[in-house]
Amino acid sequence: MSAVEAAARALVGTRFRLHGRDPAHGLDCVGLVAAATGRGAPTGYGWRSGDAGRVAALLDAAFARGGDAPGAVLLLRAGPGQLHLAIRVSDGIVHADAGLRRVVWRSGVPPWPVLGYWKGEG
Known part of the structure; x- marks a missing residue:
């Protein structure tokens, strides 16, 4: 199991928080990727534009x-x-679910169209 996959799985159950960057206080999808990969994340962004x-x-x-x-x-x-954003794991994805108000694991393929893949490590 990759370090990013292990880190993402460890975050399952973390509270959802819009613009959240700290697992202790909650994460959104950008915060989840930042926490799982150990990289910084932007703030003050607007992703609903669909760009x-x-x-x-x-x-x-x-x-x-x-x-x-x-x-x-x-x-x-x-x-x-x-x-x-989501993190691919061997048996599905881990993502921050605003509706369920937490980071969740979802089995199988993502239910939404995938626009691209990036290496979480390296």
Whole structure:
């Protein structure tokens, strides 16, 4: 198991908090990726614009492009004009679920279109 996958799994159950960057206080999807990968995360962003190119450029600046493998960072289109991040694990994804108000594990393939993959490690 990769270090990023292990870190993401350890965060399952963490409270959801919009713009959250500290697991002790809560995480959103950006905070989850930052905590699992050990990288910094932007603040004051607006992802509901749906500008996947802008978000992909931010991810390109922090991570190398990769494939669908455990530990990968996924950029997803969660709805019209709404982007989302998740971490790929061997049997599904880990993501910050605003509706369930916590970080969750979801089995199988993501329920949303995948717009890109980045290597969470390296």
